[in-house]
Amino acid sequence: MKRNFEEMQLGSIELFCxxxxxxxxxxxxxxxxxxxxxxxxxxxxxxxxxxxxxxxRTTRQIRLTDGGRRYYEQCHEALLQLREAEREVTGGQAAPVGPLRISAPTPYSHYRLLPLLSQFRQRYPEVTFDVHVSNRNIDFAAESYDIAIRGRTPADSTLIARKLEDAELVLVASPAYLQRVGAPASLDALHQHDCIQFDLPSTGRKIAWLFHDGGKPVEMETKGGYTCSEDVLGIVTLARSGAGITQTYRFIVERELADGSLVELLPQHGGRSRPFFLLFPHARHLPLRLRTFVDFLTEKLITQA
Known part of the structure; x- marks a missing residue:
């Protein structure tokens, strides 16, 4: 194998980074x-x-060009892997180091992912996080993400998908709304209620509500005077304020159901769920920080679910 790099070039890469x-x-x-x-x-x-x-270069500062940024990301990753390799080969205790860039949807970020990050950094303080909290689908290659959590499996065959959980859905409204309008006695009765909608960012369409009816799974289109987009937590805030009825994940409203600020409706038609998946690149040698974090999330979230 011929030499592609001289010692001076490797030193230059460190200075560049x-x-x-x-x-x-x-x-x-x-x-x-x-x-x-x-x-x-x-x-x-x-x-x-x-x-x-x-x-x-300017008289006051320097900043990376687009090509420079791409080169930096690759060089930085290579230096981290060299550092890990040296620790392993010398018998040192290999520890995860470096940044992790994560994309996760709003509800899962606030109620599942974000509360766990401080636990991970207490174990591995040399790992840093850049978290993109959004329901927008991201491009791993173009946007340099290490890991994502999404509500469906990807079409991209270069990504590995691990199911974290099937998150149960629940139909809720506030006591104030129910006192004012009354509670629906059946699925058909929902057509006479203000049903709070959420537009799915990937399609721009309202998400159908999922129920069991007569032992069979059914999807139901509902209508109302409120529609939220981008942040799914908005429908919960509207429901809590007495605006109407909405369907959301049980893990989002567990506290409200416990303290009575929201009431579960039509539980006989409940029990449907939507999945959440952990996505990361299909690579022969994943960085230690990514392997360790994937194992940590899998352990924490699957156990919690």
Missing amino acids: LAAELSSFTEAANIAGVTPAAVSRSIARMEERLGVRLFV
Whole structure:
């Protein structure tokens, strides 16, 4: 196997990553124990060798170009893997290090994922999190995500999907709404009620409500004076304020059902659920921080569910 890199080039990569993270040649030089001019020359040689401009330089600051950012992400990951490899081969205790970029939908983030992150960082303080809380579907490759939680399996065959849970759905309304309008006695009676809708971001269509009827699963289209999009927690806030009836995940409204601020309706038609999946890249060698976090989430969330 021929040598593709010289020791000087690997050192230049480390200087480049430092400068990218600090947005400063001077600060990178201070940490590395070299002069700012040495950092500048090193990065200039990299740009010449690659034929790509890595930084936009002004008198006040530097910032990565689009190509520089892509190169940084790959170099940073490579340096982390080298660090892990050295720890393992020297018999040191390998520990997860580096950033994890996560995308998860609003309800699952607030009620399942986010409360667990501090536990993970207490065990592995060198791991950092960048969490994208949104119901928008993300592109792993284009947006550089490490892991995602979604309500359906992906069409992308490069991703591994692990089911975390089948989250039970529940029909709820506030006591104030029920006192004012009355409770529905059947599924058909929902057509006479204000049913709070949620638009699914991926399709722009209202989500059908799921029930059991006569032992069979049924989907039901409902209508009302309120529709929310993007943040599914909005339908719960509306229901709690007396705006109408909505269907949501039981794990979101467990506290409200317990304290009586929301009331479960038509439980004889309940029991339907929607799944949540953990998605991550199908790679031969996943970074240690990602492998460790996947195992942590699987243990915590599947046990909790």
